[in-house]
Amino acid sequence: MNVSVFTDDGKIMRNKSQKMAAALVSMAVVAAGGSAQAFAADMDKARAVQNAPAAQGVSPEGAATQAAGTLGAINPDQLSQVLGSSGNPAFAGSTIMGSADALGFSPDLFAGNTPLPPAPDPSITETKVLRKTVDEGRYEQWEIAYAPMQRVITIEIYRAATDGPAPNLYLLDGVGSERPSGFMLWNAKEQFKNENVNLVIPTGGQASMWADWQQQDPKLGISKWESFITEALPKLTAESQIGLKHNGKNGIGGISMGAASAYSIAVRHPEQYQGVFGLSGCYTTDDFGQILTRYTVESRGANVQNMWGPPGSEEWQAHDAISQAEKLRGKALYLSSGTGAAKEGEFDAYNGDIGNFVAGAALEQASNVCTHRMDEKLNDLDIDHRFDQIPAGLHNWSLFAPQMPIAWNHIKGALGA
Structure with missing residues (x-):
């Protein structure tokens, strides 16, 4: 070989x-x-x-x-x-x-080849929607000037299929956080075309863990993503002249880095979300979770200590969803992961690139460990949830995308969709 x-x-x-x-x-x-x-x-x-x-x-x-x-x-x-x-x-x-x-x-x-975010722009002092582009009726891109991060952030909106009030589902992408998002590139429009839910998808959060960082980073700039997602976005998407018709209920979910962040945000803001899902994520910041978090952040050249300080500190522990799993009680919860075993022909699908293939196997094996740990913790606490173990597939969108409708169908009832 x-x-x-x-x-x-x-x-x-x-x-x-x-x-x-x-x-x-x-x-x-x-x-x-x-x-x-x-x-x-x-x-x-x-x-x-x-x-x-x-x-x-x-x-x-x-x-x-x-x-x-x-x-x-x-x-x-x-x-x-x-x-x-x-x-x-x-x-x-x-x-x-x-x-x-x-x-x-x-x-x-x-590491991937995703471009890094723009440098902070001190002239951005007001948080507001700058412009909205509509494509194919229900799909929109909003450009938002966000003062705490001194940058313009693009979010994707896919409005509900009906005209009445609908829940908002916040979707968090993986380490690359491209635009268009992986969700849109992998068929979210088709998957949700008949669903009564507003998709809200931030982009541009490369390697950030969708978190509020303690320090500005030379590579990633100012990261205040948790505040953006939990505070700014709900207000901006409700503005009357452009706003979404909202039924007052919210879900949050993600893949890979975004899965970890979705559960972390949910335990830190339990009052905001009625449903949570994670596909191939890691839900602890201790032990093995530290390794994965560091590899995620440093894969784009950032300094992980600029995020939550030294690994093992109180701030790291505060973002550990497994240790705070009790806060998930009463929510609709979904988890899935693969084993890291390739499907037949998957190496060919990677065009014979052994580097990406090994990375795909490594990351999914690691995600599998983390997801089993979360499943075990929820079982120990007798918290209702669903965990699907996928027998084959590496850490990529061909594994994530088929689980999206399954995850949504599991949590939608709790959101009144």
């Missing part, structure tokens, strides 16, 4: 090739069910592979080939299926993210 990563012009992306080779070695070690001592020894082997060009004079291509030899004749789909089908979510989740962190890999292992 060739684990080198090629660009469009056929050149090898040398650094990422070595990183992915080492990650795949770690995957194979855990898949083999080795002991802790054997795993530690093989971690050393993985480091040796990673450092082979410097330490042994081996080319990046040669390092990748050595890693491939360790794995044997097994294709990426099959390897991910071995890991994801173990039946033990803690086992599966330890394969890549934990190994990557232990090996000291940079979060750019999971």
Whole structure:
């Protein structure tokens, strides 16, 4: 198996090739069910592979080939299926993210190419809707000047199918938070075309955890997303001349980073939301959640300590949804996650990009661990909820999108839709 990563012009992306080779070695070690001592020894082997060009004079291509030899004749789909089908979510989740962190890999292992937000503009001193663009009748984009963040934020609105009052459903995207949002790119208009709900989707929150940050960050600027979502947006969307017809009930949900944020916001503002859903998220800021949060934030070059201070501090704990799960009692709750096992042919769907493929497996395995922990906590508290374990699929929209109607159907009754 060739684990080198090629660009469009056929050149090898040398650094990422070595990183992915080492990650795949770690995957194979855990898949083999080795002991802790054997795993530690093989971690050393993985480091040796990673450092082979410097330490042994081996080319990046040669390092990748050595890693491939360790794995044997097994294709990426099959390897991910071995890991994801173990039946033990803690086992599966330890394969890549934990190994990557232990090996000291940079979060750019999971980085994307999303543009960073604009620099703060001190001339923005008033919060208001600047303009509204209507496309296809019910779909709108609103440009909002938000003074606390000194920037213009675009939100997407998809109005309810009926003319009467409807609930508002706030949808939070993942780490890239592109415009149009992943929700719109993956068929939300069709999924909600007959639904009595107003979709409200902020964009541009790259790597922010949709949170209020303590400090301005050189990369992400000023982040006051929680305040924007919970305070500014409800007021702006209710303005009479442009406002949504609202029945007074709200839901919040998201995917990946947005799933974590949806549950965190819900426990911090329990009076505002009657329904909550999370697809492939992580709901703790402790232990494994710290690793995922750091990788999310630092994947775009930001400093995670600018967000909530040092990991483990009171502010981190205040955003931990699992430890505050009692505040979710009485709400309609939905969770889903995959195992990180690839569907047949999924590697081909990634165009043979081993880097993105490994990242997709790693992130979904990790999300699976976190989601099981939230499910267990809700069970321990005897809080009604639904959790769907998806048997195959990596951390991408082809896994998230089919769960959207299921999540909505589970919470819609609580919202009066």
